[in-house]
Each structure stands twice: as C-alpha cells, then as structure tokens.
Amino acid sequence: MVSPILELKNINKSFGHVHANKDINLTINKGTIHGIIGENGAGKSTLMSIVFGLYQANSGTIKINGKEINLRSPKDSIINGIGMVHQHFMLVENFTVLENIILGFEGELVFGKNLEKAKKDLKNLCDTYKLNIDLNSTISDLSVGFRQRVEILKSLYRGAEILILDEPTGVLTPQEVDELFKILRSLNEEGKTIVLITHKLIEIMDLTSEVSVMRQGEMVGHTKTEDTNKEQLAEMMVGRSVLLRLDKTEANTGDVVFRVEDLTVKDDLDVTRVKNVNLEIRAGEILGLAGVTGNGQTELLEALSGIRKVESGQIYLDGKKVSDSQNFLDPRELKDQGLAHVPEDRQRMGLVTDFKAYENLIFGYHDQQPFSRSSILNHKDIISHSKKIMEEYDVRPQSPNLITSNFSGGNQQKIILSRELNEKPKVLLVGQPTRGVDIGAIEFIHQRLIDMRDKGAAILLVSVELDEVLSLSDRIVVMFDGKIVGEKENTNVTDRELGLLMAGVV
Amino acid sequence: MEFLSDIASLINSTLRISTPLVFAAMAGIFAERSGVIDFSLEGKMLMAAFVAAVGSYFLGNPWLGLLLAIIACVSLSMLHGFASVTYKGDQVVSCVAINILIIGLTTALAAAWFGQAGLTPTLTEDQRFLEVNLPFAESLRDVPIIGTIYSDILSGHYIFVYLAYATVPLVFWVVFKTSFGLRLRAVGENPSAVDTAGINVFAMRYKALAINGVLIAFAGAHLSTAVNANFFREMSAGRGYLALAAMIFGKWHPKTALIACLLFGFTDALQIRLQGVELPAIGEIPVQLIQALPYVLTVVLLAGFVGKAIAPNAIGQPYIKER
Numbered sequence: 001m002v003s004p005i006l007e008l009k010n011i012n013k014s015f016g017h018v019h020a021n022k023d024i025n026l027t028i029n030k031g032t033i034h035g036i037i038g039e040n041g042a043g044k045s046t047l048m049s050i051v052f053g054l055y056q057a058n059s060g061t062i063k064i065n066g067k068e069i070n071l072r073s074p075k076d077s078i079i080n081g082i083g084m085v086h087q088h089f090m091l092v093e094n095f096t097v098l099e100n101i102i103l104g105f106e107g108e109l110v111f112g113k114n115l116e117k118a119k120k121d122l123k124n125l126c127d128t129y130k131l132n133i134d135l136n137s138t139i140s141d142l143s144v145g146f147r148q149r150v151e152i153l154k155s156l157y158r159g160a161e162i163l164i165l166d167e168p169t170g171v172l173t174p175q176e177v178d179e180l181f182k183i184l185r186s187l188n189e190e191g192k193t194i195v196l197i198t199h200k201l202i203e204i205m206d207l208t209s210e211v212s213v214m215r216q217g218e219m220v221g222h223t224k225t226e227d228t229n230k231e232q233l234a235e236m237m238v239g240r241s242v243l244l245r246l247d248k249t250e251a252n253t254g255d256v257v258f259r260v261e262d263l264t265v266k267d268d269l270d271v272t273r274v275k276n277v278n279l280e281i282r283a284g285e286i287l288g289l290a291g292v293t294g295n296g297q298t299e300l301l302e303a304l305s306g307i308r309k310v311e312s313g314q315i316y317l318d319g320k321k322v323s324d325s326q327n328f329l330d331p332r333e334l335k336d337q338g339l340a341h342v343p344e345d346r347q348r349m350g351l352v353t354d355f356k357a358y359e360n361l362i363f364g365y366h367d368q369q370p371f372s373r374s375s376i377l378n379h380k381d382i383i384s385h386s387k388k389i390m391e392e393y394d395v396r397p398q399s400p401n402l403i404t405s406n407f408s409g410g411n412q413q414k415i416i417l418s419r420e421l422n423e424k425p426k427v428l429l430v431g432q433p434t435r436g437v438d439i440g441a442i443e444f445i446h447q448r449l450i451d452m453r454d455k456g457a458a459i460l461l462v463s464v465e466l467d468e469v470l471s472l473s474d475r476i477v478v479m480f481d482g483k484i485v486g487e488k489e490n491t492n493v494t495d496r497e498l499g500l501l502m503a504g505v506v
Numbered sequence: 507m508e509f510l511s512d513i514a515s516l517i518n519s520t521l522r523i524s525t526p527l528v529f530a531a532m533a534g535i536f537a538e539r540s541g542v543i544d545f546s547l548e549g550k551m552l553m554a555a556f557v558a559a560v561g562s563y564f565l566g567n568p569w570l571g572l573l574l575a576i577i578a579c580v581s582l583s584m585l586h587g588f589a590s591v592t593y594k595g596d597q598v599v600s601c602v603a604i605n606i607l608i609i610g611l612t613t614a615l616a617a618a619w620f621g622q623a624g625l626t627p628t629l630t631e632d633q634r635f636l637e638v639n640l641p642f643a644e645s646l647r648d649v650p651i652i653g654t655i656y657s658d659i660l661s662g663h664y665i666f667v668y669l670a671y672a673t674v675p676l677v678f679w680v681v682f683k684t685s686f687g688l689r690l691r692a693v694g695e696n697p698s699a700v701d702t703a704g705i706n707v708f709a710m711r712y713k714a715l716a717i718n719g720v721l722i723a724f725a726g727a728h729l730s731t732a733v734n735a736n737f738f739r740e741m742s743a744g745r746g747y748l749a750l751a752a753m754i755f756g757k758w759h760p761k762t763a764l765i766a767c768l769l770f771g772f773t774d775a776l777q778i779r780l781q782g783v784e785l786p787a788i789g790e791i792p793v794q795l796i797q798a799l800p801y802v803l804t805v806v807l808l809a810g811f812v813g814k815a816i817a818p819n820a821i822g823q824p825y826i827k828e829r
C-alpha cells in the first residue's frame with residue numbers, strides 16, 4: 001500500500017516580478033524514487049528549496065506524513081526528516097568531512113563524548129551504504145564525486161527519510177553517475193524516499209519510479225515512469241515536440257585549417273594544465289573535445305584563442321604559424337585572421353553584462369565599418385544591425401537597448417554566437433555552448449553550429465556534456481589530465497567508451 | 507648586569523605595549539572569522555578609551571568605566587552589523603564611517619563636557635587601574651635569573667596585560683575546540699553551508715561581533731585608565747590598524763596573531779629604547795627614522811615576507827539567501 005510522505009498544496013513563490021512557482025501540487029509517495037524534470041529555470045530547484053525550508057513559500061501548505069508542517073528554516077525540515085544535496089555543494093572546503101557533517105548538530109558545546117559517538121555512527125553509515133569515505137580528509141582534497149557522497153552522508157546522519165538531490169549528475173563522469181545511482185538504489189531499498197531533480201531524460205528513465213514535469217513555474221504532469229517515454233516527457237517539458245537527435249548530414253571536409261602541434265600551457269599558478277596536445281581540424285568538420293571539467297580544456301581554449309601564453313608548441317591557422325612560445329598573435333590579430341571564439345564563461349569573458357545588448361553585439365567589431373567612422377560610433381547603424389541580427393538569431397526579447405544581464409542564459413549565448421558567427425570565421429572555437437541554456441535554445445544553437453560547419457568552417461567544440469559532443473561532432477577527442485587520451489570517429493562510439501577515457505581509466 | 511637589565515626592561519615594555527594590540531587582534535579574529543571585515547578596531551578602541559576615562563571620572567571606579575566602554579563598543583559593533591550584515595552594506599565603508607565618527611565624537615564631547623578639545627581630566631589613583639605586584643616579587647628580586655624574570659619582567663604590570671595574554675589560549679579554545687567555534691569558522695568560509703545546517707547566519711555574525719566589541723573595549727580601557735590617566739585626542743594612534751595587520755600576518759589564528767603582536771610591540775619598545783642612544787660608528791639615529799620602524803616592518807612583513815595570508819573565504823560578502 002502506498003502512502004504519501006510529502007504533499008504540497010498550491011505552493012506559490014515569487015522573486016520580485018518573477019513568479020517562480022505557480023500553484024504547485026505534488027505528492028511524493030513513501031519509498032519511491034520520484035523524478036522532477038523540467039528545463040533550466042522551470043522552478044524545480046526553487047520548489048525543492050521551499051521543501052528544504054531554505055526559501056519560504058508565499059502561500060500554500062506542506063504536509064509530511066499527513067501532518068501539516070510550517071517550514072521556517074532548514075532546521076525545521078531537517079527535524080522532519082528532509083535532507084537535500086544541493087547542486088552547489090554546501091560544504092566548507094577547508095574543513096574535514098567530520099566537521100562538515102556535525103556542523104549544526106554537534107550535540108555538545110565543547111567537543112568530547114558526542115564527537116566520538118558521531119565518528120562511530122558515521123563509520124556504521126559508511127559501511128551500510130558502502131560510501132567508503134575517510135572522515136578525516138579535508139573536503140578540498142576530495143573529488144567532486146566524493147564531495148557529493150559527503151553531502152549524502154551528511155543528510156543521512158541528520159536523520160533524512162526523504163533525500164532530495166538537485167541536478168546531482170551535472171558534475172560527474174558516467175562512471176561516477178553509475179556509482180551514485182547504485183548508492184541511491186541501495187538507499188531506496190532501505191526504505192528511504194528519493195527525490196531526483198534533473199533536466200536529463202535518461203536519468204528519469206533509468207532511476208525513477210514516478211515522475212513529475214515542470215514548465216515555466218508550473219507543474220504540468222505526473223505519471224508513473226513505466227507508463228511514459230522520453231519523447232513524451234520532452235514534449236511536456238518544452239510544450240511542443242522537440243528533435244532529440246539532430247538532423248545532420250555527413251561532413252563534407254576540406255583541408256586542415258587549424259593545427260595544434262605539441263602544445264603545452266600553464267595556468268596562473270604555474271601548473272602545467274595542457275600537456276603536449278596535438279589537434280587538427282579540417283574545414284567543414286566539428287571536432288568535439290570531451291572531458292570532465294578541469295582537465296585542461298579551459299587553458300587549452302584560452303591558449304588557442306590568444307588569451308593565454310603558450311609555454312611550448314605551435315599553432316597554425318590556414319597553414320601559417322600564428323603562435324608559439326616566442327611570437328604570438330593577440331586575440332584581435334587572430335580575429336582578423338578569421339578565428340572566432342565563443343568562450344566557456346560567457347558572463348565573464350563573452351559579455352559585459354552591465355552593458356546594453358547592442359553594445360555586446362558589436363564588441364570586437366565596434367571599430368569597423370559601419371559601426372564606427374573615424375573613431376565615432378554610428379548609433380543608427382549599430383541599432384539597425386542589432387535589430388536585424390537579433391531577429392535572425394531569435395534573441396528574445398528583441399530589444400537592443402535592454403541591459404544584457406536581463407536576458408536569460410540562452411539568449412545571452414545567442415548574442416555572443418550571433419556576434420561571432422556574423423563575421424563568417426574560418427575557425428570557430430566554442431566552449432560549453434549550451435551550459436545553463438534551456439532546451440529550445442539548445443536546439444537552435446546546435447542547428448547554427450551545424451550550419452556553420454556546412455558552410456565550411458572548422459569548429460572545435462569543447463563541452464562537458466557528453467550528449468552534446470556525441471550529437472554534434474564528426475570526430476571526438478577526449479582530454480584527461482591535460483593530455484589527449486583518445487580519438488574516435490563519431491560513428492559507432494558509445495558514451496561508455498568515452499566515459500572510461502574521460503575518467504582516465506584506459 | 508647592565509645589559510641583562512636592559513633586556514629585561516625591553517621585554518617588560520614589549521609585554522605592556524603589545525597588550526592593546528593583542529586584545530584588538532583577538533577581537534578582529536572573531537569578526538573576520540565570521541566573515542565580517544573589521545576595519546573599525548581603531549575607532550572602537552578610541553571610543554573605549556574615551557568612555558572608560560569619562561565613566562571612571564564620573565563614577566569614581568575604573569571597573570565601571572570599563573563596563574561602560576564594553577557597552578559602547580558592543581553598540582558600535584552592532585551598528586556595524588546592522589549596516590553590513592542586516593542591510594548588506596559595504597563592510598569597509600561602514601568601518602570607515604565608524605572610525606571617522608568616533609574621532610569627531612570623542613573630541614567634541616570632551617570639549618563640551620570638560621572645555622578642552624579632546625582631553626579629559628586626569629584621573630586620581632582611585633579612578634584608574636594600578637600596577638599589580640605579584641606575590642613575593644620583592645623578596646625574589648635578588649635571586650639570579652628567576653628574580654629577573656619574575657620580578658622585573660612578569661610582575662608590576664597593569665591587570666590588562668595579564669588579561670590580554672590569558673585571552674589568547676581562551677580564544678584558541680573557543681575557536682577550535684567548541685561547537686560555537688566550528689560554526690563561527692564555517693560562517694566565514696561558506697555561509698550557505700551554515701544556513702543549510704539549520705543555523706541562523708545573521709545571528710552567528712551578530713554573536714561574533716558582540717564578542718568583538720567586548721574584547722576591543724579592554725584595549726581602549728588599557729590606554730586611558732591604566733597606562734595613561736586620561737583620554738587625549740586620537741590616543742589609539744593607529745594601534746587598531748596595526749592589530750589588524752598583526753591578525754592578517756597571523757593568518758586569522760590566535761597563536762600566530764599573538765606572535766605578530768609581540769613582534770610589533772617589540773619594535774615599538776626598541777624604538778623608544780633607541781631614541782637618543784649613540785651607536786658606535788653611526789652616531790645618533792634620527793628619532794623619526796626609529797619611530798618609523800614598526801610601520802616599515804609591517805609593510806615589509808605584509809608584502810609577502812610570510813607567505814600568502816589566506817582570508818576566510820566569505821569575508822566581506824553579505825549573505826544573500828534568495829537571488
């Protein structure tokens with residue numbers, strides 16, 4: 001017999017003018033793994049933060065085990081058996097695992113007896129769920145996967161019966177995801193209720209027994225996972241049917257236009273992050289570079305785009321050497337040679353978010369005709385150009401005078417993309433093109449990249465989203481610990497094979 | 507023997523001169539470990555010196571003066587918290603405002619009440635703290651070594667000197683061995699982690715600031731009701747800033763901050779000692795040059811001599827829960 005453990009009735013929450021949750025009703029049954037799926041910005045995290053007591057709803061009721069509860073702070077939620085693993089971990093990095101877990105639940109003013117008891121209890125929990133965590137290690141020394149386990153252990157220690165996980169797999173390798181799912185299943189077998197927030201359909205199908213779908217702050221459907229499929233869920237998420245696989249013709253490749261030879265790059269702390277990398281990209285192909293965040297992709301992209309100094313090795317554009325450790329072209333000169341760059345961190349490097357959209361739309365080209373004549377900006381032409389290009393790239397809202405930070409992530413990305421693609425570059429470097437971008441915009445951006453390829457551009461796509469790399473690339477290389485550890489034609493490669501490479505296993 | 511007693515008196519002065527720095531640095535540790543910048547140690551120390559002197563003068567008891575100084579400093583800390591924790595203002599601006607306010611306020615109030623700009627009446631012996639002679643100090647004085655250490659260096663200080671050095675292990679214990687300390691350090695590193703652990707971030711920061719106010723009050727009272735017998739204009743003379751530097755130099759840790767305070771105290775004691783002394787071959791060193799010594803040392807040490815000082819991660823950032 002199923003009984004509801006958590007019931008939400010008519011939950012409303014607004015931040016200023018943004019109505020993040022509208023009349024949400026949700027019932028979660030005891031002992032289930034319940035998925036909540038929706039695009040970025042659909043209001044999933046807000047809803048769960050309300051359940052965790054971090055935010056307070058403007059109206060609505062919450063019942064736990066049939067009893068109505070007023071959740072004023074996380075403390076109330078924790079007491080009522082709710083635990084949450086946040087997308088950004090809530091850990092103090094220079095504390096040990098033990099210190100992080102007991103924080104707020106020390107049970108004594110001066111450390112002593114209870115600390116010893118906590119150690120014993122935590123060891124037992126680790127053994128029961130095979131978490132394999134050393135309580136004395138410092139958080140900053142742990143991998144992302146282990147930090148997540150610490151978060152899970154923390155919730156369990158605090159007595160969680162309902163465990164909420166907010167986008168838990170975004171930062172993990174496929175192998176770590178497997179480990180996580182194993183842990184979640186074993187928790188579920190012990191009777192814990194799991195709530196999984198995600199925008200990845202595959203995880204819903206893989207793990208959950210029930211699923212709820214959110215769209216633009218509203219709950220649009222509930223169903224048993226076995227009664228639905230990916231296509232149907234995707235349609236509910238977006239509100240219309242979407243292509244899950246891109247229409248992509250065979251690449252029609254030309255000569256090698258971008259070549260990297262034996263490239264080594266150091267970061268700001270003088271640590272070698274890119275080690276003897278060789279790459280070749282032909283005209284008309286997309287080379288995908290896969291890898292877990294922090295394996296040197298960022299430094300590689302910066303070196304290739306002229307932002308970071310090359311330690312050793314050479315870079316050739318169109319057969320001409322553009323950079324080595326002695327002589328190098330700066331980003332402006334590279335741009336003039338036909339290289340465009342869509343940076344990974346668009347808010348920091350791609351845009352000046354406090355500026356208006358039209359200003360961001362011309363940056364880098366602002367001193368060229370027709371935007372400027374003898375060093376004076378030509379306002380009228382800039383605005384008409386901006387309007388045209390915003391329409392072409394479906395930037396919403398179509399107002400060139402709006403401050404850039406007021407656009408959504410997807411639309412900010414379209415602003416950068418339109419600026420860089422408009423110049424018809426020979427080589428395009430793209431970092432994380434769809435990070436934090438909703439499904440509708442992802443589809444659009446992917447289609448644009450394919451179009452560029454078909455027009456003969458050589459594209460380097462750096463992404464931590466394996467699905468993205470797999471669906472866009474013609475060829476895939478995997479980066480691990482600063483080295484290229486594998487290269488595959490994208491014909492019959494599986495995410496499993498790539499995952500092993502990304503984890504540095506083979 | 508002349509040399510030995512010189513050294514003894516130098517150490518004796520070092521202990522005395524370092525005292526306000528130690529209180530202030532410990533006060534700073536509480537505020538900054540909780541994530542709140544405290545640039546206002548200087549202003550609060552000045553306020554405490556003024557209130558302690560005035561309170562003691564009117565009430566006839568230095569302990570009551572100290573109590574009033576504590577109330578005044580805790581109030582200023584709460585003001586800082588109100589501006590920068592509750593209303594999320596810029597913490598440095600809030601501190602600078604307090605510092606400027608106090609310089610003007612103390613001068614004006616002294617003028618209004620006592621007719622002298624920035625000067626309070628001299629306190630009688632009843633109205634101020636006197637030197638404490640440790641038991642048997644006189645009888646042990648002639649015992650070699652022990653006598654020097656006990657009678658000449660350790661005995662004969664003001665009560666604040668002993669309190670200051672007793673505070674350091676206490677602060678260490680609170681910060682590293684209690685659950686309050688764990689929460690304090692966590693709230694300065696990652697307030698979100700503290701919030702999601704069910705602890706009120708704002709309450710934690712106010713508590714830290716309250717302790718900060720109590721400790722800094724001792725520094726000010728030491729200046730005006732112990733080593734001096736009155737308050738005078740800007741008598742804190744940069745000690746609050748120096749203590750802040752010592753705290754940073756000591757990497758927000760009570761033990762190393764103490765060492766830094768003693769080092770600054772020592773250079774100050776040395777410069778007093780060196781004034782007017784003829785050095786062989788060099789001759790008399792200009793006073794200005796010697797007086798600059800502690801500050802030059804500060805700059806040199808802070809300019810990376812001791813490695814990178816890593817501040818609490820969330821320092822200076824108001825906690826914003828909802829986007």
